[in-house]
Amino acid sequence: MTTARRPLWPSRSDAFWLFFAALAFAGLNSLFYALGDVTTGGLGPAAGLVLQVVADFSLVLLFRFPLPVAGFVIAGAVAMLASDLLAPGLLVPVHPLALMTVPTITPVVLSQLARVLDRRTVLWVAGILTLIAARPWVPSWSTTPFAVLSTTLPALLSLYFEARRQLLQSLRDRAERAEREQHLLAERARAEERRRLAGEMHDVVTHRLSLMVLHAGALGVTSADTAVRTAAEDIRREGAQALDELRDLVGVLRNGAEVGARTLSPEQPGDPARLVEESRSVGVATELAVDGDPARVSPTVARTAYRLVQEALTNVRKHAPGASATVSLRYHQDGLDVSVASTAASGPPDPALAGSGSGTGLAALRQRVELVGGRFDAGPAPGGGFRVGAILPAYVPTAEGTQRDPGARGR
Incomplete structure (x- = not known):
């Protein structure tokens, strides 16, 4: 050696x-x-x-x-x-x-x-x-004191200052180590809290939604009324979609913990075109611009973009009557850029409709976007309108994304 x-x-x-x-x-x-x-x-x-x-x-x-x-x-x-x-x-x-x-x-x-x-x-x-x-x-008084000052004193002073330097370095290293340990403990506490929340969401909310879906399915089979069967099927479908989204959120919170696998069908949330059609059906002039291949992003990212478009168009209907909206989706190698821009309202909003929300929609969107590693932006647009946008990554490491795309972890 x-x-x-x-x-x-x-x-x-x-x-x-x-x-x-x-x-x-x-x-x-x-x-x-x-x-x-x-x-x-x-x-x-x-x-x-x-x-x-x-x-x-x-x-x-x-x-x-x-x-x-x-x-x-x-x-x-x-x-x-x-x-x-x-x-x-x-x-x-x-x-x-x-x-x-x-x-x-x-x-x-x-x-x-x-x-x-x-x-x-x-x-x-x-x-x-x-x-x-x-x-x-x-x-001799002519040699001994000067000799001691020239030999013993420099050595002792240098040893003192070197010991002091090492002590300060040790204290500094200890403080940095304590800070790193505190950071790791905080990260661990956050991870444990996220896992606890994921477990409660999975055990409590998923159970109730599953019961709702089962009852709706049973009602659609046993009822003789066509309207009831249609409403029951709508409830069952929406409940199934809510279950899928909830499992996805649980997977994100658990940071890759195992959740139930499923296949994203065309009827499930994820296609912003449905939201645009719904917005048009209630009288809001809405345009959709899509650039790139939607297959570039994982289902988790696609669902986050879907929720952003959904919340933004809902806000347009609530707070900007008579306004038009433009939804822009640009898929690229690094991820997805989402933008929903609306023009200025042509009249005052309905107080009952405008006050029906919780007032935390944009804050919740920001948290959701940041949870998947994206960047969120919202604010007034030129001309008196409003714009909501986000830059999302192509892939988020959840069990759902991995099951859908076996090669995703290598991206």
């Missing part, structure tokens, strides 16, 4: 500051070399400067090779200490401007190690460099 290779720099800003710090400390060491004494040992007068500059630019590789860089800085500090104690002038001038026997880049190295190494390793590196810089065996 191979470990992931560290990036050379975590970000461009880190790369910029690393190079900037390396150049700044290299310039500082060059200034010390120019203004102070030089080394006098066999390695030449620039031996100390070369060691310092190499240590400075090792900072650039800190994030990719943290342990080798820390080891190199420690080795440089040990070499400087050995030179100062055993061979004065070899790597450190006899009278240096900086009294520390560690590379000048040490504070920066220690401050960045906390970002890439564990706390114990950083403390070990800081302890070794503090021991070399402070020289506790010969304590």
